[in-house]
Amino acid sequence: MDVYVDIIPKILPGAIITIQLLVASSCLALVIAFIAGLGRVSRFAVVRSLTSVYVELFRGTSLLVQMFFIFFALPAFGFQFSPFLAGVTALGLNYGAYGSEIVRGAILAIPNGQTEASIALNMTRWQRMRLVILPQAIRMMLPGFGNTSIELLKGTSLVSLITLTDLTYKGLMVQNTNISYTFPVFIVLLIMYFVIALPLIFGVRKLEKNASKGVVKA
Numbered sequence: 001m002d003v004y005v006d007i008i009p010k011i012l013p014g015a016i017i018t019i020q021l022l023v024a025s026s027c028l029a030l031v032i033a034f035i036a037g038l039g040r041v042s043r044f045a046v047v048r049s050l051t052s053v054y055v056e057l058f059r060g061t062s063l064l065v066q067m068f069f070i071f072f073a074l075p076a077f078g079f080q081f082s083p084f085l086a087g088v089t090a091l092g093l094n095y096g097a098y099g100s101e102i103v104r105g106a107i108l109a110i111p112n113g114q115t116e117a118s119i120a121l122n123m124t125r126w127q128r129m130r131l132v133i134l135p136q137a138i139r140m141m142l143p144g145f146g147n148t149s150i151e152l153l154k155g156t157s158l159v160s161l162i163t164l165t166d167l168t169y170k171g172l173m174v175q176n177t178n179i180s181y182t183f184p185v186f187i188v189l190l191i192m193y194f195v196i197a198l199p200l201i202f203g204v205r206k207l208e209k210n211a212s213k214g215v216v217k218a
Contacts, residue, residue: 003184007174011185014170015192021084021156021166022196025091026149032096033145037103038129051100058097064158066090071162087159095152102144106137139211146204153197167192 039051058066071086081089110133118128160169167189175185 003181004188007181007184007188010174011167011170011188011192014165014167015196017084017165018153018156018167019196021087021091021159021164022149022153024088025095025156026152028088028092029094029096029099029148029152030145032092033099033103036096036100037107040100040104041107043125055097055100058094059101063090063094063155064161066094067158067162083159083162083164086162087156087164091152091155091159095148095155098151099145099148102141102148103137106140106144107133109140110136139208142204142208142211146200146208149200149204150197153193153200157193 036051036055039047040055042048042051067086067090070090071081071083074081114132114136115128118132123131156166157168159166160172163169171185171189175182
C-alpha cells in the first residue's frame with residue numbers, strides 16, 4: 001500500500017493535464033464534427049468533396065502519425081505548435097472526422113416526411129435543418145458521441161510521445177525511476193483513466209435519458 005501512496009501524488013499532476021487535453025480536444029472535435037458532418041450533406045458538390053477528402057484523410061491515417069506531423073513536421077513550414085496545442089489539434093481533427101460521420105448518419109436517418117412537411121410550411125433550408133432535422137438528429141447522435149469521447153480519452157495517452165507530461169508520461173517517468181514500480185504504476189494508470197472516463201459514461205447516459213423524454217417510439 002505504501003507503494004501506491006508514493007506513486008499517486010507523482011502521477012496526479014499528469015491527470016490534470018489529461019483532463020485539460022480531453023476537454024479542449026473534445027470541444028474542437030465537436031465543432032469540427034458538426035461542420036464536416038453538415039458539409040457532407042451540403043447541396044454544393046465542392047463542399048461535399050472537400051469535407052469528404054478531410055474525413056477520409058484523417059480517418060484513413062494514424063493518429064500518431066498525424067500528431068508527429070503537426071508537432072515535428074509543420075515547424076519546417078513556419079507553423080510552430082506547443083506540445084499541448086499539437087495534441088489538441090491532432091485529437092480534435094482526428095476524432096472530429098469520426099464524429100462527422102455520426103452527424104451525417106443521424107441527419108440522413110431522419111425520415112423524408114419531416115423534410116417534406118417543413119417544406120410545406122414554407123421553411124427555408126436553414127430553418128428546416130435548425131428547427132426540424134437537427135433537434136431530432138442530435139438525440140440520435142448522443143450514443144455515438146459518447147463512444148467517441150471515450151475513444152478520445154484513450155487517444156490522449158499518445159501525447160506522451162510528443163513530450164507532453166500527461167498521465168501516461170508521468171506514469172512512465174515514475175516507472176523508469178524504479179523498475180519495481182512497474183506493476184503498481186500501470187494499475188494506478190488503469191484506475192485513473194477509468195475514473196476520468198466515468199463522468200463521460202454517466203453524463204452521456206443522463207443526456208440520452210433527458211433527450212428521450214416525451215419521445216414516442218414507433
